[in-house]
């Protein structure tokens with residue numbers, strides 16, 4: 001059964017200032033389990049603002065954000081970080097790996113917040129590394145890995161807790177074209193296995209990989225396309 005993993009209802013995010021900036025203007029978006037949605041828009045269109053709301057890192061000025069069934073407005077900081085830890089996985093442009101830890105430790109650390117015992121953390125991290133094609137690199141530190149390998153580690157870290165939703169912000173932005181295509185191939189595989197994904201990008205070629213694309217401009221969703229559906 002599919003269910004909504006992410007629901008944005010009439011979401012407005014206004015930044016204070018004179019004049020204030022309305023970075024998101026009545027955005028409505030629902031993402032169902034198993035979907036892969038690309039959000040595409042030019043610089044300044046509101047992508048990062050949207051990602052921060054989808055990731056429970058920020059609150060809307062008005063409207064409703066529901067993540068994995070939880071309305072973020074009702075949650076204090078502690079519950080918001082618990083929601084992030086349980087329901088979300090993040091993949092960033094610049095990987096955000098800890099340099100002092102091995103690849104395997106970077107992945108396993110994501111399970112500490114979930115209260116998973118050490119032995120199980122080790123096994124699950126190793127399985128996640130294998131899943132992203134890096135079973136042979138678990139003892140390497142980020143400095144000993146290529147950019148594409150670092151991003152695979154970051155993806156393994158995002159997946160290891162089996163989150164309801166993975167949020168990826170320009171995940172190929174620091175990679176050459178070919179490595180970027182490999183990472184998109186990995187996302188395709190993971191989505192085929194049931195992982196729900198939202199990918200934020202300014203690059204139409206990257207967005208084209210996703211079966212559903214949502215265009216944002218000046219803080220508004222201006223178009224929505226789904227493969228196999230016209231109109």
Ligand SMILES: Nc1ncnc2c1ncn2[C@@H]1O[C@H](COP(=O)(O)OP(=O)(O)OP(=O)(O)O)[C@@H](O)[C@H]1O
Nearest residue numbers: 015021023041042043044045046047048049050202
């Ligand atoms: N903290 C802030 N205070 C005031 N205005 C902000 C703030 N953050 C973003 N903005 C404004 O909100 C709008 C949307 O910004 P946002 O960072 O979401 O765009 P973006 O689509 O991520 O752009 P890029 O592709 O360049 O990263 C922009 O006009 C920006 O100037």
Ligand SMILES: [Mg+2]
Nearest residue numbers: 044047048049
């Ligand atoms: Mg941005």
